[in-house]
Each structure stands twice: as C-alpha cells, then as structure tokens.
Amino acid sequence: MGNHSSLLLREEEIETIQQETGFTPNQIERLYSRFTSLDKGDNGFLCREDFHRIPELAINPLGDRIVNAFFCESGSEDQLNFRQFMKVLAHFRPVKKDKENKLNSREGKLRFAFQMYDTDNDEQISKEELLGVLQMMVGDNISEEQLVSIAERTIVEADKDGDQMISFQEFCTALERTDVEQKMSIRFLN
C-alpha cells in the first residue's frame, strides 16, 4: 500500500502542499499513506463513509461534526481530495515561531474550533448551536432544561455586544487565557 501511495503522489504536488501547509515532504508522504488507507474505494478522494468507517471516530460524540468540518472547510459536499485533507490537518501542526503559517496560527486553530459550533456558517454561535454541541458531549442523561441554562450561561458570559450570540471575536476573547496553540496541536510523526 505504502509503495502504491508514493507512486501516486507527484513531486510538484508535494511541493504545493508543502508550501500551502508547511508540512515536510516526509510528513506529507506519511499522511498520504494514511489517506489512501482511509480511501477504501481507491477513488483518490475521501467521502463521508470513509470517515465513518474509523471505529473510534464513530463513537466520538463529536464525530459527525469533525467529519463535517473537513468537508465544510474544503467547500465540497462529499468529496475530499488529498490536498483539502492536508489543508484541514495543517490547522493542527504545532506552532513554530520561525515558520509562520496562516493555517496553524492561533487564529487558524480557533477558527477551526469555532466552525465546529457554527453549523450554519453565519459567523455567530447561537444558543441552538451551542446546545447542539452540548447535547452531543454531555449526553442524554441530563435534562434539557439544565443544558439550556448552561448554554445560556455560556453565551451571557462571552457575549459582549448583547446580541445573544457569540461572534468569532467574542469566541477568541473568551479563550484568551487558554493555551490553544498547545491544546490544538498534534505531534505529527516525521
């Protein structure tokens, strides 16, 4: 499989991806082999089913959202090619001071997290959107009422302009003290 994958990946493709995302060629090849192993149909792109086939992701309460984020980010409905795949993953590269990259900057990471909430892409997290995520995470054992009050509380806390929504700006302010660079990074193997 590994052999097969490296054959498909052309030099210039690696280069563009490298420029776009900041991954090293080594990492790109490694991730490409993962990509092809996920791509069960050998189509050269991933569809939602491919993601849902990952057993751990299937039981992740936010699994759907994560998969959605991949497709949402790339703009396509049900096909995700390797370049788009890499672009999403690039958000999770650790921040390095010398190599600036828009995707894995603090803002880029926060933007990704924000989009996990913002399902209707209106740049605002509404109470309903927050409630949706809460329901997924906290589970059904807890009363709706309590979740609503948690969601309300969260919004009131972050809402600076009083529109009962959390804008991206407010989202960033709310997470000012959090070490997002650290928390939203994965150590990609070399």
Add this chain to the structure above:
Amino acid sequence: MSITRTLVFFVLCVAASELATNIAALSEVPLHGHSTIQYVDNPVGSSPGVVTLPSAVHHAEDRSGLADAVSSPSVSTGDHPVDGGVHPPVDPGTAGGHGGGHGEGIHVFTAEFARVEIPFIISLWIFCASLAKIGFHMAPKLSSIFPESCLLIVVGIVIGLLLFHTNSAGVSPLTPTTFFFYMLPPIILDAGYFMPNRLFFDHLGTILLFAVLGTIWNTVSIGLALWGCGLTGLYGFELPLLDTFLFSALISAVDPVAVLAVFEEIHVNEILYIVVFGESLLNDAVTVVLYNMFDAYVGMGQENIKYTDILSGFASFIVVAIGGTLIGIIWGFLTGFVTRFTNHVRVIEPIFIFVMSYLAYLNAEIFHMSGILAITFCGITMKNYVEGNISPKSHTTIKYAMKMLSSSSETIIFMFLGVNTVNDQHDWNTAFILLTILFCSVFRAIGCIVLTEVANRFRLHKLNHVEKFVMSYGGLRGAVAFALVLLVDPNKVKKQPLFVTATISVVYFTVFFQGITIKPLVKYLKVKRANKFEKTMNERLHEKLVDYTMAGMEDILGHTGNLKIRDKFKQIDNKYIRPCLIREHAAHEPKILETYSKLTMRDAMDFMRRNATSSNLTGGNSESMAVLFRNYTANNLNGSASMAQMDNGWNLDIGELAYSPSARDLSDAKVHHMLSEELWKPYRRSSRRLSYSRHAVNDHDLSSSHHVNHNMHMHIRRMVSETVRKQHSKQGGSRNSTKSVSFKPLKENGLEKKLHDDYLHAVIKEVSEAEERNTSLDNVGAQAAGSSEDLDGDGAGITFIARKASTKLKREEEDKKRLITDQVEEDDGEAHPSTPTAAEMQLPWKRDDADDMSTFAIKQSEFPLWVDNKEYNNYYSPTNTFLGELDKKKSQHPSVIDIFTREHRTADLSERGENTLSPPTSFDVTVTIPEEISKEDEEAEANQKTFTK
C-alpha cells in the same frame, strides 16, 4: 515590629517545648524508643525506661490495671508519632527528690506526667510548630525572602540547641518509623488527591523518564564519583563501594515534601511544577528499590553478590512500582464504591477517604512496595468518583482536613529536621560533604539536560533552557533522604554517622541555598508564572470540544496519542466504572456540569455579597439562595437595566424590573421577603426532629433554620420594642415624606383597625408569655401588628390567616391548617381581581387593606418566595391547601417568576399612573395604604439598620 512579634512567637515555642522537656525530666520516665530511633548509641537507652517504669507502677499502687496502661505506651513507643519526642536524661537529683515525694495513701493532688507524656509531648510539638508558622506569617518581610521550610528548620535548630544544652542528650524526635508511617502519608495523600489529573497524565511520560532514569542516573553517577574520589584518599578513610551506593541511592531522590514546600511558594507555571513534583512523587519507587537493593548487598558483602541478585533487583523494581500503583488504584476504586453508599451517613464520609488511602499506603508497605505510589494513585483514582458521591459539605471537610494534616505534618517534619541536626553524633568530613553537594548539583543538572533532550523529542511543548534550569535547580532533597539515612544500620555501615551529617548538609544546602535563591532566580529568568484562575464556562466548554476534536483527529490520523488514550479511558469509565462507583451517574461530562454549578454558586455568592444587607438576612439558606440566584440570572438574561437596581441594594423581586420603587418601598419589600422566607418556612413544626440525633448532618439540619430563626426572633423582639419607643417619641410629630412615593394617605378604616387589634392581642399574648412586655405593646398600634404579624410566626404562622383569624390562635399545626382552609373558603367567596398591582407585589401585606374596598377585594395571589419549593409545599407548608385550591384552576404549579412576569404589564401601568399623578380608577388598589403602614416602613428601615449590624 512584626519581626519582634515573630521573635516573641519563637520564644514562646521554645519556652513551651522546654517546659515539656522539664516536665518530662521531672516525671523521670524518659521515653525510650524503639530500636529504630536509636540510630546512634543512645545513652538514654532502654534501661532507664525499664528502671523507671516500675516507679510509675508504684505510683499507682492500687491501680494495677493502670500499670499495664502505663507501661504499654512505652512499649509501643517505637511506632508512636513523635515517639520519644524528647529524651530527657534521668536527672538523679530530680528523680531522687521526686521519688521521695510520693508516699503511700491517697493523694489529694498528684502529678502523674508519665501517664500522659507521649500524647502530651506530641501535642506540644504540633502546637509549637503551628505557633511558629503563625509567627512567620506575622512577619511578611521574613516570609517573602525565606521559604517557610527554612524558617521552620531554623526554629527547629533553636529548639534543638535549647534541648541539647539543657539535657545534653541525643534528641531524636524524627524517627524513620514516625516519618514514614505518620508524617509522610498525609502530605502525599494531599498531593495525590489534589493532583491536577489532566496535567499529570499529559506529562506522565516526561515525569516517568525523570523519575526512573533520572534517579537511577543520579544514584549511579553520584555513587561512582564519590567512590572514585575516595580512592584518591581525599577523605582520609576508605569508603566501600556498596556503602557509597547505598548513600547515593538515598541522597539522589528528589523529595516531594521539600519540592512542595518551595514550589508552592514560587508559583512557576504548571508544566514545570508538575514535572518536578511528579518526579519527586514517582521516584519513590526507584529510591525504595535502590535503597533496599544496596542495603541487601551491603548485608551480603561485595564478594557474594551474583549477577542474579542484580537482575532480581530490577525485577523487584517492577514489582514495587507496578504493585504499589495497582494497590493504590484498587483502594481508590474501593473508596469510590464505599462512598456510593454513604448518603445516609454523611458524617463519616471524610473518614473513608482518609482511612482507605492510609490503608492503601500500609497495604503497599506490607509487601514492601512503594507506599508513596500507592497513596498517590489512590488519591488520584478515588477523587473523581468520591466527589460524585459525597456531599459538598463533606467535600469541604475533606479539603480542609487534608490541607490541615499535610501542612501540619510538613511543618513538623521541617522542624524536626532542625531539631535533629543538633546532636553530638556528627561526623564531619569537609571533603566528602562538599563533594556530595557538588555531585548532587552537577549530576542533577547533567541528568536534566540530557533527559529533557530525550523528552523533547516526544513532547509537543518543548522544554526550553530556562525550564531545564529550574527543573534541575528545583531538585531539592529533604526529609525522605534523612529518614532513610537514619534507617541505615550503623553496625553494617561503619560510616553511617558521616552519611547522616552529609545528608543533613545536602538537605540544608538544597532547602536553604536553592530554596531561597530559586524565587529571585525564577523572577530574574522570567519563568512563565502560573496564572491560577477558575475556568469560565466558555473555556471549559470549548476545551472539551477541542479535546474531542483532537481525539477525533488522532483517530483520523491513525496514531495513538495521549488524547486517544484518554478518550478510550473515558469511554470505559463512562460505560462501566462510573455506573458502578457513582450513585447518581448523570452525565458524560461531569466537568461541564461541575463548572456550571461552581460558577452559578459563585454568581449567587457575588450577588449576596453585593447585596450585603439582604445576605445577612437570608444567608445560609439554600432555598433563598436559589431564589436569589434565579432572580439574578433572570435579570441578567433579560439584559435589562436592572443591574443598576440590583447594585442599589436589595431589590430581589423580579416583578419590579419596570417598577422603580422608592427606597422605602424597597426596604419594606426586603423586610417582607426576609420575613416570609426566614420566618414562615422555619416553622415547620411537624418536621422538627423529636429525637436528638448527634451524628446526623442532613442538609436540613445544617440549614440552621432554627438557629437563624431564633436570631430573627430576637431581632423582632427588639424591633417591636423599638417601634414602641419611637412611637412614643414621635406621636403627633410630622413625618418626613420626601422619600415616599406619592401614595395618598387614607384614613384607616375602623374595621381594619379592629382586625389588626384583634390579631395584635393574640400576638401580644404570645409575646408576653416570652418576654412579659405586653403593656407597651398595647400601644404599638396596627403598624407594629403589621410587622409582628409577619414576624411572629410562632403565634400566627401565616399572615393572611391572622388577619381575620379567630382571636384564639392555637399553636398546633393542625389547627393552623384548618384555619387556613377556612380562610381559603372564605376568600373564595369573594370577588377576585385578576392581578395585583405593582405595589402589592412589592409590598404584599398592603393587600390586606384591599378588604376595605368592597369592590376590590383581592385574592392572595402572591406567594412567599418559598412557594415554588415543591418539597416544602408538599410536606410542610400550611398553605398547602391554599395552593391546592389554586392548582385546581391552574393545573400547573405557579412559580414566582410566572406570576411576576405575567403581572409585569400591570405593574407598568400602575407605575405610570403614579408618575402622572392622575390615578386611573384601577389605581385605587395601590392607594389603599393606611398611614400606619408607611410609618411602619420607616420603622422597618430603621430596623433594617440594626439588622445589618
């Protein structure tokens, strides 16, 4: 100034401990210790103890049973905490004098110190240590330069010197047994129980690397280097290789107690803290194994060691480490399981946490496994489950008890370190000791640099040079090493006294030199400081989201990271473990709920604090807290301008958002609500416990209703009497009406007056029984009745009964209930307006006057704030029947908010009516305020001041 105070404290401490010593000397029964404490040939061996014991027996001639009791503690001395706290020598003179003193027959006054000596001295030590600690904190300058541990050691040295010069004996309160069995466990438990789990497991890899490889590296390198220097003849004596290794094994371990003491003061960032502190906790297993290994080797002799022994040493490391950890985890789960069933006996909850973790420690010690690992992991494991089961009050108890135990044993450890320094068994060898200190520092630094390089390869957050430096500099040695070196048998290891001295020197060097300098250094190097804060709801929520996202990403990437393992564990935990161990297994993300409730609580507390006056009245009462908070959030969520009002003071009524009442109205309302909450509710006669149960800590019991009630009662008594006084002085005087809203004063209706009086008589009767003040009360008039109606729940119970109620009020609950039922029936006969006006909502008692208006008799449709507390309604409320009536019409239970929001508009209307000073017809209702009531308002205001005092 403050330093002198501190000095006074020192002197006090010293004096106290000297007193103890002298008493001990007088009592002529020196504590004789277990063999373990006699690490040197103690001149006060067992023989004096044995000799003197009979004297105690003799002393208590006819109490032979007691003789056993007297002798038994000294037999078991070895295991006793401060065993042999003071070893006074037998002063022949005193002994003789005392010996002659006790004759036969019955003593009217006898001093038998021997009987209480051990616990007495233990307590005295703790007392002194704690006093010393208070002393430091009185001198802020002192404690800002020196860490507490240094100061405690200094105090210890001072005491030690005093003891030494007064008794000239080897004083050794700190024995290994005492240390390991009694002093260390509380500290480690505290560390484990309050360990930030997430942080700890995030950095577990680095911590283990340092704890295992770092410690082994230190042991080997220090041992070899010291031995190598010994070969050159630098020390002037020969040092066997194995002895050196034994010493290096005990000296190389970073000490959790010292690290905690110093790092808690310098507040470095959490990663640095957890790495150093985690290392100090987990290296215990390595230290124990290495120590035992070399101890055994020394016993066997160098030439008899086979390679299998070395192999078995490594095998034992795995057994000791894994075994200790497993024992701890098992006990942790057991604790969680036990606390699942404690909901009926809340009072013993904390004891399980303490005892079971201690059992874990001892259990590990039985098998010679790492007790520190066991108790650490026991704490880590139990925490999450226990917290789900125990009551918040137990939680607080545990927290404080644990902190108290750990900080007092830390204090004592450092003090004893100081005391133990002063003895004449020291064997000073400058070269050896200086080299030991040098090697300890140098090899620690080298080890840190090399190991962080290794760790950084696998770490997301790379440790930089400054952090490396702090890590190596923070490698403090402490009491664990000292206790271990005392355990070394001087018969086997000839140079044991030298080792003791060297250990003390190293400990002093690290604690004093490094401990003092680390703070400025951290500042100078600009190490990232810890910023301690409570997570906001947003942070908590978004971080959880990020966690899940990252776990999902790791799944997609297909490699196993921290997050994925955590996710797996969480799933297993939620599916299998939590349901078993937690009584009310509710949600998958308990942390979110926890944060929520914590923040909610804080908001409520903030609110209470800002509204200090009302918090005084309603504080400590969970139901009214809930009400307060609901109002608070409701106001917040409405986003209205009501915040100003809330800051203003005490407006707790949500219905007033659009109604801007006068100050007096508000104070009225406050008094009213206070009364309705505090006085009606507590009078649940039926629920009062008839049988006294000492150990019940139900939340009901603790809600202090009776207590508060009593206070309130006294206030009211005072209020009434003040009203009387004011009434007398004010009679006929004009009143300042600037503050009042433009309520039209109405003439009091005769009927109303009479009714009030009727009721008043009843009240007076009741009051007079208690206070015999009926004569003055007669003059109070209706306004006093207005308040005492509410206040004197004992007699009346419920305001609206009292109004028309029969002149004879019976105390029995059943009678009251019947009355209410009657009352309700009567009320039902009347015509009801749909909604009360704002003033009524604000000042509900004013509604009483509506009775005058034949057209506008108002039904009592505003309920006291506890009305939506279903439990109370169902079981305790005398108004149950009343509510039942209401329920028939409106199947849903009415909540205060509902009522208020529904009637919001009316309030608006009436307010506008007031403002324009052209009252519409419906406004009549608001206007029906008798003069007396508004006067009473003033009284209430005045009383309010007394309340808040």
